[in-house]
Amino acid sequence: MYPEPTDEELVALLKKNDSVALETLFNRYYKILCQFCSLYTKDYSAAEEIIADLFIKVWDNRKSNIILNVKNYLFVSAKNLSINYQQKKKEPVDSIEDLDLAQHFLQERDTPFKILSGRESYGITLKMIDRLPQRQREVLLMSRMDNLDKHKIAAILGISVRTVETTLYQALAQLRELLKNARNYTLGS
Amino acid sequence: MEDQSYRLIVEYFEKTISDQGLVELQEWIEAETGNLEKFSETIQILEASKLYFKEPENAGASWSKIQAHVNHSEKKALSYKIHLVAYAALFFLICGIAVIGYRFAVPANPESLEYAQISNQDGQHSRILLPDSSIVYLAGGSHLKYEKKFLGRQRKVYLDGEAFFDVTHQPKRAFVVQSGEISTVVLGTSFNIKAYTDEHKVEVTVKTGKVGVVANVNGKSRLLKYLVPNEQIEINTESGLYSSGHADAQALIGWINNNFVFYNTSLKEITASLEHRYGVKIEFTDPELGAAKLTAKFKNIPLKQVLEDIETLTGFSCTVKGKHIFISDNDQKGGKIME
Numbered sequence: 001m002y003p004e005p006t007d008e009e010l011v012a013l014l015k016k017n018d019s020v021a022l023e024t025l026f027n028r029y030y031k032i033l034c035q036f037c038s039l040y041t042k043d044y045s046a047a048e049e050i051i052a053d054l055f056i057k058v059w060d061n062r063k064s065n066i067i068l069n070v071k072n073y074l075f076v077s078a079k080n081l082s083i084n085y086q087q088k089k090k091e092p093v094d095s096i097e098d099l100d101l102a103q104h105f106l107q108e109r110d111t112p113f114k115i116l117s118g119r120e121s122y123g124i125t126l127k128m129i130d131r132l133p134q135r136q137r138e139v140l141l142m143s144r145m146d147n148l149d150k151h152k153i154a155a156i157l158g159i160s161v162r163t164v165e166t167t168l169y170q171a172l173a174q175l176r177e178l179l180k181n182a183r184n185y186t187l188g189s
Numbered sequence: 190m191e192d193q194s195y196r197l198i199v200e201y202f203e204k205t206i207s208d209q210g211l212v213e214l215q216e217w218i219e220a221e222t223g224n225l226e227k228f229s230e231t232i233q234i235l236e237a238s239k240l241y242f243k244e245p246e247n248a249g250a251s252w253s254k255i256q257a258h259v260n261h262s263e264k265k266a267l268s269y270k271i272h273l274v275a276y277a278a279l280f281f282l283i284c285g286i287a288v289i290g291y292r293f294a295v296p297a298n299p300e301s302l303e304y305a306q307i308s309n310q311d312g313q314h315s316r317i318l319l320p321d322s323s324i325v326y327l328a329g330g331s332h333l334k335y336e337k338k339f340l341g342r343q344r345k346v347y348l349d350g351e352a353f354f355d356v357t358h359q360p361k362r363a364f365v366v367q368s369g370e371i372s373t374v375v376l377g378t379s380f381n382i383k384a385y386t387d388e389h390k391v392e393v394t395v396k397t398g399k400v401g402v403v404a405n406v407n408g409k410s411r412l413l414k415y416l417v418p419n420e421q422i423e424i425n426t427e428s429g430l431y432s433s434g435h436a437d438a439q440a441l442i443g444w445i446n447n448n449f450v451f452y453n454t455s456l457k458e459i460t461a462s463l464e465h466r467y468g469v470k471i472e473f474t475d476p477e478l479g480a481a482k483l484t485a486k487f488k489n490i491p492l493k494q495v496l497e498d499i500e501t502l503t504g505f506s507c508t509v510k511g512k513h514i515f516i517s518d519n520d521q522k523g524g525k526i527m528e
Contacts, residue, residue: 016401019259019342020361026252035242045247052251056258059227125237144239175225175234 007070014062026055026068026118032145033078039141040082040102052080075156128178136171198228202235250415252402253374256363257410259345303337309350312468314445319346323364326353326445329465330385351383351465353396353442369426370405379415381442388461394421396438404429447489456481456503460516467492474517478505 004011005024013053014020015178037047054077058067067073129137142153143164150168154161197214200206205511206214216225249263263341309315311330320339327333331350339345344356344364358366358377366373368384371391378398384391393402395416402413402422406429414422415431423437440450445468451459460471469492473479487495496507498515508515 015412019256022255026255030248030251031244038242048247048251052254055251055255059255059259059262066415122233122237122240125234126241129238129241140238141241142314144235144241165196166192168199169192172195172231172234173191174197176230179234 004009011067014058017062019059022055022059025074029071029074030055032147033074035145035147036075037078037082039050039138040086046085047082049125050085051078054078054081072155079156123183125175125179128175128182131178132171132174134161136167136174139172140175143168194224194227195231198231199235202232202250249399250412253403253415254412257401257403257412261410263407304334305337306332306334308332312470314447319344321357321359321364323354323356325355326442328444329468331465332383348382348384349386351381351385351444353379353381355379362450371424371426372403372405372410372420374401374403375399380513381438386459387463388458389425389427390425391424392421394436394441395419396436398443404431443488449485449487451483451485453482453484455479456483456499456516459483459485459499463492463495467495469512469514471514471516473517477516478503478516481505 005021005088007025010021010025012024033051033054034044034047037050038044041050042048052075057077058070058074061067129140132140138157139153142148142156146157150161150164154164157164159167194214194217196219197210199207200210201214214258215227215396218228289330307315307327309327309329309331313329314322315327317327317333319335320337321344323344325333325346328351331348331352333346333348333350333352335346336344339362342362344359344362345367346365347367349368354364354366354375356375356377356379360376364375364377365476366382368382368391371384371393373380373382373393375398378400380398380400381394381396381397382391392414393400395418397418402416402418402424403410404413404424405411413424413431416422416433419435419437419438420433421441422431422433424431433527437450437452443450444462444466449459449466451462456509457473460479462470462475464471483499483502485502487498493509499505499516501508505516505518506518
């Protein structure tokens with residue numbers, strides 16, 4: 001692997017058929033792309049497959065000039081590929097998820113002190129994140145990814161930085177509401 | 190104001206908050222009774238959402254899939270260039286012939302891509318040190334071909350037969366063992382490959398490290414499986430079917446020290462191994478006998494004793510005629526041909 005070349009240098013090396021450059025890009029972006037992809041697919045192994053195919057596409061297109069900014073290219077392609085994947089498989093997933101949720105609550109009710117202790121209830125929070133409106137969910141989760149600040153998120157999603165901020169705050173407010181309801185449901189019913 | 194408080198909390202969580210902001214946050218928390226709750230709830234959501242992401246689990250498999258594709262497309266690109274190279278080669282050949290007459294007594298120039306080949310007769314083992322100081326134990330009846338100097342991006346060797354590889358680690362250059370249409374790709378590990386062409390079977394077992402097994406199907410490379418220590422893949426090269434599972438790598442590579450371990454293995458496979466080991470020819474009077482399955486260990490013992498053990502285990506009888514051994518079923522044939 002090369003020490004610390006920039007993305008641009010790597011793309012130039014790629015054009016010269018350098019597969020080590022591809023490997024460097026892979027090591028640099030694979031993890032974050034898989035995480036990003038899993039926002040849409042909600043299925044981590046599917047995300048890893050999509051991203052592997054994406055790098056194959058990068059290699060096949062190395063001679064053409066469609067890759068101007070490799071980072072943007074990777075993220076935008078990853079998003080499009082994940083959405084295609086999502087549309088193709090027409091998820092029957094939701095109902096099953098709801099079922100899991102009910103079971104989860106039942107277990108929680110058995111041990112009330114778990115509900116009170118903070119870390120144990122991460123599980124509920126994670127499930128509730130998937131119930132947020134799509135855009136809020138995207139922004140909330142992307143802003144938790146390493147190396148992605150609000151400017152980059154804005155670029156990837158094609159919205160303004162200001163919108164990223166307000167969407168994030170809406171997401172937080174909405175999620176607190178959802179959690180409050182979930183907690184009442186658990187304790188009340 | 191709602192947004193402003195969230196902004197402060199997020200900045201606090203991301204540790205980008207200014208001193209001024211910190212004071213504001215403090216004041217806001219103290220301003221109303223519900224605010225502290227809002228603060229801690231929000232922090233908790235931010236913490237939880239960070240856990241939303243898992244670590245990649247199959248990065249290795251993904252990469253070898255990509256690598257297989259890259260290698261394949263490089264090969265294709267090469268074939269376009271090959272015409273050009275052929276003309277160039279012809280030109281140099283003509284020049285070369287003129288020079289060779291003069292150079293005849295002088296040692297040849299070793300710069301070009303040259304292959305070394307090693308063939309073992311049945312019954313003969315060898316230990317080979319490759320140019321990158323990887324070690325190969327080559328079994329009887331096996332053939333190994335490799336570049337005298339590993340100059341390319343890959344360290345490529347060709348195997349027909351069985352061999353145990355202990356490969357030196359070179360992260361930049363993969364070590365590739367080609368056996369027919371199956372390639373085994375590693376960076377630095379030790380593993381055993383059994384791929385006698387006439388058995389139509391390739392068997393890869395890993396002792397240490399990680400090994401990718403790639404098949405060439407209709408001109409396309411396809412990763413079959415990533416193997417970890419004590420895993421084995423068996424590929425039928427005629428049908429293309431493969432299966433993988435666990436195997437005791439240490440026992441399996443016993444053949445290096447002439448120790449054979451067979452677990453529930455057909456007699457036909459066992460005799461094939463013995464043929465390579467002892468340099469004999471073993472035949473069945475009735476081919477069906479080869480289907481019998483045995484579990485046995487032969488620890489560096491003479492062939493005579495091995496045959497006796499097989500006789501005891503199977504109830505068959507072994508008849509030795511020079512380099513030929515015949516295995517027959519006592520019940521059917523009745524008695525030995527020779528004493």
